[in-house]
Structures are given as structure tokens and as C-alpha cells.
Amino acid sequence: MFTGIVQGVAVVDDIKTATGLSSFAIRFPPHQLEGVTIGASVSINGTCLTVTRQEKDLLFFDAMQETLGLTTLGNLSVGDRINFERAARIGDEIGGHLLSGHVHTTARITAIDRPENNCTLTFEVPETWSKYIFPKGYIAINGASLTIGEVTGNQFNIHLIPETLRATTFADAAVGEQVNIEIDSQTQTIVDTLARMGYDRPAS
Template identity: 80%
Template sequence: MFTGIVQGIATVEEITARPGLSTFAIRLPAKNTEGVTIGASVAINGTCLTVTRQEGDVLFFDAMQETLRLTTLGNLEAGNTVNFERAARIGDEIGGHLLSGHVHTTARLVEILRPENNVTLWFEVPEAWTRYIFPKGYIAINGASLTIGEVKGNRFNVHLIPETLRATTFGRATEGEWVNIEIDSQTQTIVDTLARLGYDRPAPTL
């Protein structure tokens, strides 16, 4: 499990693509690789991956074709930066909301607004997933736990303070890029339960 509090920005050093599998070599800040063990879980842009090897501050992860298809990891290139969070431990403070690291869908960043002292990002999601997106509700974008601002059709926004921009890749975001989305599990459970009782349409098909 993860908390949605991004621990920093990592850099993709190398990507090795093989039939049905891609291996990512990702460099984390030195302080964040202490105590890492093979088999440990790390969220990369919100996607839970398993450490398969370590060389100094570089961690290696394998991603299958299904993971590459459902997330933005397949679009990464050497030199790109990503958000990361190591798995939560018992006793850790939950500063965001609990995440599984299982990406539900992807969204496109369609507009960036820069009012004084903060940034507003507007995202567009596939229509079927809007059933889980509500104003003031939780959502995880590239692994960061955020509060939804406004919702208009299949678009929603989030408001980011300077600290969030500094600590995540959102400070470098550009219009048109794609991000990973994990819907809040409690919201999904409530909406799907109501749907089974006949109060809403069926859940989306992956």
C-alpha cells in the first residue's frame, strides 16, 4: 500500500525492451534507496512495481505488456523524470489517502492555469470513469494524492501549492501530456454498490 505522498522525483536512466517485458533502470535520490530489498514495492508515477535489482542508487523494475498498456509507463524514455513513493510501513503517517498502486486509467492534461502562488491543472478522463470523480473527493494522479476541485463533464481540475510543485513532476508539467489515474477505492466501492442496487449504470470495462 501507498499513502499518495510523493517522496521525490527520480530519473529514468535506461529502458530495456524485450518481447512482452520492459525493464526500467531508475535513479532515486541516495537517501531514498537506503534499506531497499529485492522484491520491495515502489510506486513509479503511481504504478506499483517490484524491485528486481539494485546498483547503487539505481533500482531496476520489470513491467509486463499489460502494465505498459494500461499506464503511461510505455511512453517513458531515458532522461524522463517520474514521481516515486516507497511502500508504506506499519506506523507511517497517512498524509494523503490509501492507494494500491494499481492504475485504473489515464488522463490527458488539457489546460494549465497559473494564478498567483498556485497552479490549477485541468485533466480529461475517459467518460466512463467520471462516475467516480466528485468535487472535493480524492484522486491519485501519477501517484500523488490530490483533492479534486471542479468537475465539468469528463474534465476535472486540481489546485497545487508551491510545495507540491517542488516535490513532484507537476512543476514541469506541459499541456497535452498523459498521466496515470487511480480512483479513490472508497468512492469506487460506494458508486459500484449503488450501481448493483440499480441506482447507476454499470462499472466501466477495462
């Protein structure tokens, strides 16, 4: 499990591709790798991956074809910056909301507004997932736990403070960029339960 509090930014150092598999070498800030072990879980742009090897400040991960197809990991290039979070431990503070690291879908950035000391990003999600997105609800974008701002149809925005921009890759965001989305599990459970009870049907 993860908390959605991004611990820092790492850089893709190398990518090796094979049939149905990509292997990533990612360079982390050295102070963030204390106690890391082979088999540990790390959130890479919101996707839970398993450490397969370590060389100094490099961690290695494998991603199968299904993961590459469902997330933005298949679009990564050498030199790209990514958000990361190591798996939460018992007793850790939950500063965001609990995440599984299982990406539900991707979204596209459709607009960026940068007034002084602020940044607002607008995203478009597939219609299928818009039913889980509510104003002031939680959502995870590239592994960061964020509060939803305004919602219009299948588009929504988030408002970012300078600290979030400093600690994540959102400062590099560009219109048209695809991001990983993990829907809040509690919201999904409530919406799906109500749907099974028939409350999502239009009144007759």
C-alpha cells in the same frame, strides 16, 4: 500499499525493451534508498513495481505488456523525471489516502493555469471513469494523492500549492501529457454499490 505522498523525484537512467517486457533503470536520490531490498514495492508515477536489482543509487524494475498498455510507463524515455513513493510500513502516517498502486486509467492534461503562487491543472478522463470523480473527492494522479476541484462532464481540475510543485513532477506538466489515474477505492465501492441497487438509473 501507498499513501499518495510522493517522497521525491527520480530520473529514468536506462530502458531495455524485449518482447512483451520493458526493464527500467531508475536513479533515485541516495538518501531515499536506505533499507531497500530486492522484491520491495515502489510506486513509479503511481504504478506499483517490484525492485529486481540494485546498483548503488539505481533501482531496476520490469513492466509487463499489460502494465505498459494500461499506464503511461510505455511512454517513458531516458532522462524523464518520475514521482516515486516506497511502500508504506505499519505505523507510517497516512498523509494522503490509501493507494494500491494499481492504475485504473490514464487522463490527458487539457489546460494549465499558473496564477502567482498557484497552479491549476485540468484533466480529461474516459467517460467510463467520470462517474467516480466528485468535487472535493480524492484521486491519485501519477502517484500523488490530490483533492479534486471542479468537475464538468468528464473533465476535472486540481489546484496545486508550491510545495506540491516542488516535491513532484507537476511543475513540468504540459498540455496534452498523459498521466496515470487511480480512483479512490472507497468512492468506487460506494458508486458501484449504489449502481447495483439501481440508484444510477434515471427516474422514470
